[in-house]
Amino acid sequence: EAGVAQSPRYKIIEKRQSVAFWCNPISGHATLYWYQQILGQGPKLLIQFQNNGVVDDSQLPKDRFSAERLKGVDSTLKIQPAKLEDSAVYLCASSSPRGGKETQYFGPGTRLLVL
Amino acid sequence: RKEVEQDPGPFNVPEGATVAFNCTYSNSASQSFFWYRQDCRKEPKLLMSVYSSGNEDGRFTAQLNRASQYISLLIRDSKLSDSATYLCVVNLRGSTLGRLYFGRGTQLTVWP
Numbered sequence: 001e002a003g004v005a006q007s008p009r010y011k012i013i014e015k016r017q018s019v020a021f022w023c024n025p026i027s028g029h030a031t032l033y034w035y036q037q038i039l040g041q042g043p044k045l046l047i048q049f050q051n052n053g054v055v056d057d058s059q060l061p062k063d064r065f066s067a068e069r070l071k072g073v074d075s076t077l078k079i080q081p082a083k084l085e086d087s088a089v090y091l092c093a094s095s096s097p098r099g100g101k102e103t104q105y106f107g108p109g110t111r112l113l114v115l
Numbered sequence: 116r117k118e119v120e121q122d123p124g125p126f127n128v129p130e131g132a133t134v135a136f137n138c139t140y141s142n143s144a145s146q147s148f149f150w151y152r153q154d155c156r157k158e159p160k161l162l163m164s165v166y167s168s169g170n171e172d173g174r175f176t177a178q179l180n181r182a183s184q185y186i187s188l189l190i191r192d193s194k195l196s197d198s199a200t201y202l203c204v205v206n207l208r209g210s211t212l213g214r215l216y217f218g219r220g221t222q223l224t225v226w227p
């Protein structure tokens with residue numbers, strides 16, 4: 001089974017520029033998550049989709065961050081304009097209930113550096 | 116106050132040692148608990164779920180104390196390959212749509 005795919009793996013931009021990340025979840029996984037992991041901290045949920053609907057975006061800085069999952073499969077996360085404090089690893093995860101349990105599987109992440 | 120608190124370490128132990136990590140959570144409504152492992156510059160991966168009765172998986176034992184809102188992970192007979200960051204994770208709701216809260220992680224280095 002193929003894992004969660006993310007691209008690009010690395011991105012360096014200057015502040016006030018825009019950037020977009022892409023995620024393709026594990027086939028058949030209805031739930032997709034975007035996390036932000038700042039160096040030295042645990043991942044923090046930004047947004048959660050169930051199919052193509054948003055379940056939780058309470059921690060998404062909506063003035064600059066946006067995400068979509070139009071067809072309920074792959075997803076994009078955008079930052080516009082970027083700030084220095086956005087430097088982090090952006091992790092995508094997907095999950096599907098199996099046997100009463102739901103495990104989140106993470107992609108390799110996109111490492112963003114804002115200069 | 117953070118939802119999940121962990122001692123960041125680092126813990127440096129020799130091969131064969133037993134090491135224990137602890138974590139506390141702030142919301143008594145938390146229902147699901149996990150330990151994730153994250154290798155350097157890699158993504159987190161589920162190590163084990165934590166159940167009220169405690170559970171064991173090989174050299175790893177997880178314990179949950181709901182009264183104290185405390186979770187632990189014990190690693191026996193440490194291996195070099197156990198070197199990683201261990202993330203304590205809590206889900207506020209038992210449903211599949213509950214949000215996961217991650218601690219900042221405890222760094223472990225096992226030396227030969």
